[in-house]
Amino acid sequence: MKVQDRRRILGPSNAKPIEFGADRAAASKAVKSSDEPEQLVLRTGVIENCNGSSLVEVNGGGRQVSLLSSVYGPRALRGSFTAMAAISIQLQNGSQEKYDSSLLREAASFLSNIFEAVVNRSRYPKSGIDIFVYLTYDLEQASRTNIAAIIPHCITAVTLALADAGIEIVDLAGGGFHGGNVFSFIKNGEEITGFWKDEGVGDDVAGSLEECKRSYLRYKGLMVDCLMQKQVMKE
């Protein structure tokens, strides 16, 4: 038995979370064709009390995702001297509590690896850059939970938030998801900054690479539009 959490109001301990029976109508719901590209809405500067933030909303392909990303930093790190900024990324479940915390940590460390290569870390010695990605909602038609599919959107969100915070990055990073594989790129797809593969799915790596590159280029174009628009509005 776990130690009682004294910092939260948990309610009665013998209550069970609501469990839904099998959806009779699920089968009848038509699965939309996932060929048509999903719609993206990108915004920056949505949160006030941080250095940079972004909102990414995706709709289409049988999936609705909304991500909020906020960047805090560069801020002073306590302790010993570090020559380069330390980047930490936290992925947080929204109210759905959809993903396991270990799965979130895994995805977050994948993102950290990408952004350690993307952020010009030597520019910010003795600093920490803390990035939070909040999965406001992540609804998919299929009942299985697949975190890989939202990783490209996380990359987009973090990249935009970093840009909004004015933190130097090598290039706008972006990624794509195809058949269980995730690739992340910079420099027009010439450099791969991350590759995620789940066991047993998506064995056509080369094919996925091309697909992912295509999504990357599309996302990048949208990011540029979003940032340019913001710049124009400022002027």
Place this chain on the structure above:
Amino acid sequence: MMATLGLLTNVDGSSQFEWQDTKVLCSVTGPIEPKARQELPTRLALEVVVRPARGVPNTREKLIEDRLRGVLTPLIVCEKYPRQLCQITCQILEAGENESEFAVKELSCCVNAAFLALLDAQVALHSFCASVSLAVLKESHELVVSPTDEQLRVSLSTHTLALELVAGAKSVQSVLLLDSNGDFSEDDLFKVLQLGEQSCLELAQFLRKTIAEKIKNELVRTELIES
């Protein structure tokens, strides 16, 4: 109603306050050296801890602590002790109410006990303070001071009031806290303030008498020498 001062020997100030079936013991230590994260450069930092009559403290006690801190902060001359810390710990001995539903009586007794303990510790204070709890009963619409547990259960609204008193604790300087919950109207609220003021003033005179007694006991020695 009962108030005792200085019953703990290893702290700078202590008090026990009892009203009906609610009883609170409070200790004050300070000004002492704070931990680095507590230190405020220009003011006295307060560490307020409330422990329940039974079980472990949780969010309920955090809320009482927050209210108590709200009352005590303006009362203490915080500017007099920069970079120092004052620890105020209230142990509720008897709640006198259903803890899962109410915290009014505990809060008002905590305020009184903490004020007495601060006086006993001789931490500099701006003014006098007294606190009462009130409830509006359901059927009769009657307003009662320091309601019993049964009265709370059948109450329409409950109120905790803490007043800052000056000029011999005979006039009200300001409202330090009014925490009202339930179902009430503007008229009810002003009635609460009116009756609450009256009973706070009465309580304050009782508290003054208690403290005066204690001081006189301490001074017996000094007076003897002078004479």
Place this chain on the structure above:
Amino acid sequence: MSTLIFPGDELKIDGDKPTCLGPGLYYDPVTQEIEPTNAGVEVVSETKRGRTAYVEFNSKRYIPAVGDYVIGVIVGQFSDSYKVSLSSFSSSVTLSYMAFPNASKKNKPTLKIGDLVYARVCAAEKELEAEIECVDSTTGKDAGFGVLEGGMVAEISPAFARCMLFDQKFPFLKMLSSFTQFEVAIGVNGKIWLKCDELRNTLACYRSMLECQKIPVARYRETIKRHFKNIVDAAADK
């Protein structure tokens, strides 16, 4: 006739005369009013030079004030000063190496952590760490301050210590001296250091002191007598 005063009460002094404020009174910089901050006896005394006002009260915690004689324990050592504790959990105070008689850059005092010192508070700003000195800084001479060796320290209420130190008529020490010879140092921070030729006398003094702070003066003699008798009896039993 003493009047009791409480925080928030009106102070019976007007602002026409320069007034020197003592403990228990606070001049609020915003409202520009003098307010009593502690519960105790209001003491206002008029002198030719002006007026002094304070509130007489007992507290257990000592707050340093300039000129106070105090007993402290060395708790830390830096390159040019010691860190001294005057009461448990309170902020520590500084004792500079130069605040000793005949101190120079080469002639450093040789106190160790855990040593007791008798000293005087020479700076006490609320924003800064208080400072104490083991020398009379006006003459530069040894004024009876310095390390206290042997003996025993009793923790008593600061009010009792003040009585012993300032009240010439306070009979306690005089009574004690009729039983034994002793050396004493009184710190108004509620610490009294006492040393007799024999340990058992020190012990008897210590016990008497702890008890006498709680009882009226009239019962001092019998109490002291009893403690000395007990000690002697205990020694005889052995």
Place this chain on the structure above:
Amino acid sequence: MADTEPDSLEIHPITFPPQVLARIEPELSLQRHLSLGIRPCLRKFEEFREVHVDQGSLSRYSSSSVATSNNILGSNVLKCGSTFVITSITGGIIEETVPLRSEDIGEEELMDLTKQRDEVGKYATVFPLVEVERGRVGAPTDEEMTLSQRLHDCILHAGIIPKTALDVKCGVRITGKDGDVKIVYPDEQADDVTVSHLQQQKKWSYVLYAKVVVFSRTGPVFDLCWNSLIYALKDTKLPRAFIDERATDFKMTVRTRGRSATIRETYDVKCDPEAWIPLNLVESKIGYASSFGIIDLDPEAQLNDDEDENMELPSSLLLADIDTEAEETCIRSTISVIGDSSGNFSSVLLVGGGAKITLDAIRNALSLSKKRSADLSSKLARA
């Protein structure tokens, strides 16, 4: 040292851009603004921020939702200034402890009677978890804990959710002879024997949890959290629950060291993915929250522009809807009200840490809160 050449002493006034002054001297910056008749956020003294609400977009019953595995029963996104609050309601089911059917009916009646008199005991509450995003990880802060507790207490004492509204009217899933599955609910088919039989044995209630996440916190957020929670509760739909026919009278024998005991297996209550009932709130008791601050004007901080003398300012001001860091830190006397537009209040919290709270100020705040409440309750009608 400096006294050697007093004549050469020059004093340069330091000037700061308004943003810098606001950071280093929030008190002065606020006082200067107030003396001009405006607040640093450019609102008028008694002006509230505009509130935008988005009802139910995260909920499983939302029309645009494609998901099948969504367990959110009601939701609200409230945007106020640059702060936004996302509230989602999830649920649980708890088996009520029904007292064994006692022979002495009189005693039971007596219990019912005392229960009816017990005002607070009639109402249920939600179990909120407030998270204020500040770029830190770790245990809930004191602010989050007090916010959660206060929401919990206020919902309970306001008497918005009657306990009866959370009773589960449990249905039974019946598998017909031909293999088709249907769920029968007691209120739909009261004459059904199985169902009525079941009703007597067990009693369940819904438990409501609320997760309230605050982004972009710029000032005190209790009123925003409360309003968002109320909107979310109004959006909440309770899924119908059922148990499988076979589980209605399920007994199981457990053998332990030769002794045998009969225990009844706990029922596996499941929820209907489609059917739902609305959460019946006591509409007349629903109030909305607003916050106020009282600040004394510092005559020394006022800008003495001679041409602007026409504006006479009182010595203390009531400011509505406290926002920005400067207001939050400098205003230590606050009034927080939960009430409806017709003057029924369910919570009033006065904290008088700074300026004196006068009766007039309270009256003023209460009447402003009524207007605010009317405005907030009309949001849903428009949406």
